Amino acid sequence: MxxxxxxxxxxxxxxxxxxxxxxxxxxxxxxxxxxxxxxxxxxxxxxxxxxxxxxxxxxxxxxxxxxxxxxxxxxxxxxxDPPPEIPEMEVFRKEQGMGFASELMDNAMRYWAIPAAAIGISAVVAILYARRK
Structure with a gap:
């Protein structure tokens, strides 16, 4: 035995x-x-x-x-006595997807020049239109 x-x-x-x-x-x-x-x-x-x-x-x-x-x-x-195994934690990664709203905000922050240019052009057009009248 x-x-x-x-x-x-x-x-x-x-x-x-x-x-x-x-x-x-x-x-x-x-x-x-x-x-x-x-x-x-x-x-x-x-x-x-x-x-x-x-x-x-x-x-x-x-x-x-x-x-x-x-x-x-x-x-x-x-x-x-071997220690108990601790399960590995799952890590959330940015690339895993954050939803439409989060992606939209992320893109807006990344490409801030496009919205800034649109606002700037709109302001110039509004000022020029107001001067003509």
């Missing part, structure tokens, strides 16, 4: 951050390294410094050997 892997949240893993109770998260897997603190070649402080966050980058940067990675399996206790 296959064993089920226990799932933990990052918040729960972060609570184990003392020399008497130390969990480390690497590649989405959780390791209880409490008993390994004194044996860690880099010292206990290195492990304690990465509790409460994802230590994958620090682990990879340290260049651990294959045997070190195999040794980790002795301390494996579970995996991070």
């Amino acid at each position: 296959p064993t089920l892997t226990k799932l933990y949240s990052m918040e729960e893993a972060a609570l184990h951050n003392t020399p008497d109770d130390c969990w480390v998260v690497v590649d989405g897997k959780i390791y209880d390294v409490t008993k390994y603190l004194d044996d860690h070649p880099g010292g206990a402080d290195v492990l304690l410094a990465v509790t409460g966050k994802d230590a994958t980058e620090e682990f990879d940067d340290a260049g651990h050997s294959k045997s070190a990675k195999e040794l980790m399996q002795d301390y494996f206790i579970g995996e991070l």
Whole structure:
């Protein structure tokens, strides 16, 4: 019968951050390294410094050997529970259409010279007509 892997949240893993109770998260897997603190070649402080966050980058940067990675399996206790997926929001774009009135106003603002010229010509014609009488 296959064993089920226990799932933990990052918040729960972060609570184990003392020399008497130390969990480390690497590649989405959780390791209880409490008993390994004194044996860690880099010292206990290195492990304690990465509790409460994802230590994958620090682990990879340290260049651990294959045997070190195999040794980790002795301390494996579970995996991070993946966060729920948040659906992507639909963004309204200006190009999606805004209705006739909005498009008319948009065009009037874009081509303001045409209405301004029509008003200007009408004003000149009205003034000239009024002078003739």
